[in-house]
Amino acid sequence: MSQQRHGSTPGSGSGNVPAFPDLPEATIARLPEYLRALHNLGEGGSDTISSEGLAAAAGVNSAKLRKDLSHLGSYGTRGVGYDVALLIEQIEYVLGLDQRRAVCLVGVGNLGHALAGYDGFASRGFKIVALLDADEAKVGEVIHGLAVRHIDELAQVAVEESIAIGVIATPAGAAQAVADELVAAGVTSILNFAPCVLSVPANVDVRKVDLAIELQILSFHEHRKATLTALPGGRSATGAGNQEAVGS
Amino acid sequence: MSQQRHGSTPGSGSGNVPAFPDLPEATIARLPEYLRALHNLGEGGSDTISSEGLAAAAGVNSAKLRKDLSHLGSYGTRGVGYDVALLIEQIEYVLGLDQRRAVCLVGVGNLGHALAGYDGFASRGFKIVALLDADEAKVGEVIHGLAVRHIDELAQVAVEESIAIGVIATPAGAAQAVADELVAAGVTSILNFAPCVLSVPANVDVRKVDLAIELQILSFHEHRKATLTALPGGRSATGAGNQEAVGS
């Protein structure tokens, strides 16, 4: 394991060299979950936490958690557990949360309003620095201290604020056009709420959130449960059930 | 393959026997995507569609799509493609979308408001039949023709409306309690927007949507791209980039 990577911790060096030994996608999708659990535990006063305990708090298998964390390096102490503060620092560093990330939100409609007012972004190092819409009637409206600007100003704002992440909350029909504009403005990560497939250059990452799909997956399981009425075991009320989560 | 399963199609029989040859989870997570693409194509006038075409529309590999569809049975015609209408019917049947599914929404705050007004649910066979909140000030408020009711009425409404799916849009602190109440009321599928792990009986399905996690994953990739400034190939502008999607 990389025992000499201990020195190169977040706060210290700025231009620290090496890209991480490319973590498995499945792992990085779980890191935010661990981070949240750690924050909760930190407030609880705990100084260290065992893999078992943290795994329980994050809702995963403890072996999986240890393997995930081992990819970041060796930040635990055998016989003791993980130092909560240090681990938080490490994960935040790996996720790039030590630097505030500017986000722009395009489409200030029903959903956009909710997102604009959501404090769960700011508390994780994300700051919405621009609200954009094509509807002239919405331009100028102030939401949580931020005025809605016209979409045509995107390129300008993106440069001014060094925006790398964009959120699309427009109707599906406009999403591709908006994505193109975001890309043109230099955005390299997009979170898309519109139910459609986006086509973007290879260097741009897209993540999609589609509530209808989630419901349809649940519907399938409902359908399945319904057709299996005659299940031999009956209902077994286990403590922690089957938790499915987003992630690619 | 199962050539005799053709007769047992959706519309016809009601109490049709067999549970599907349990589809892979990865497949069922993609079926809604195919379904949306098919609906778009259907409006476009196409009568049949090739796996290549549908795969492109859904943003997946064509071999994967064929394998996914082959799990439902053989509904394509070699040399021609898939009959759009038939395939839609099939997928909707498998997902259990042929019957309207009643949904209740708990927590009518910022996010809850947006969800309550979202028409993307109804258009997919889901109907929000109850809005519930603990805040007396919100009880009675009418949103899109539906009045907010007090959470204490959950059990009653759940039975009246045969609610099997519940959506949680309350603060994280209240989510577990709400989940317990939903389970007690007979709900067997939960879509959770609160950033926390829910503990439920084994027969209950939970899916989580956490926007902060999505952003953190994007942040990681931003961080990675930033540290890799010296990438040999430069930016290769491929047509369809890397599309990550939700799903477990």
Added chain:
DNA sequence: AGGCGCTTGTGAAGGCGTGCACAAATCGCG
């Protein structure tokens, strides 16, 4: 009727992720 091009359905291989089980390491205590 026969051949040709096109498309599906699938066998097989490879990669990824998961979870078990255990050796190595650390702490506390006698």
Added chain:
DNA sequence: CGCGATTTGTGCACGCCTTCACAAGCGCCT
């Protein structure tokens, strides 16, 4: 100082998923 309790880090095996590649099947054209 040594020993036992505890917990991490990981080698390994298994299963799922993805992807390639191709035979089988279908329609159309001659």
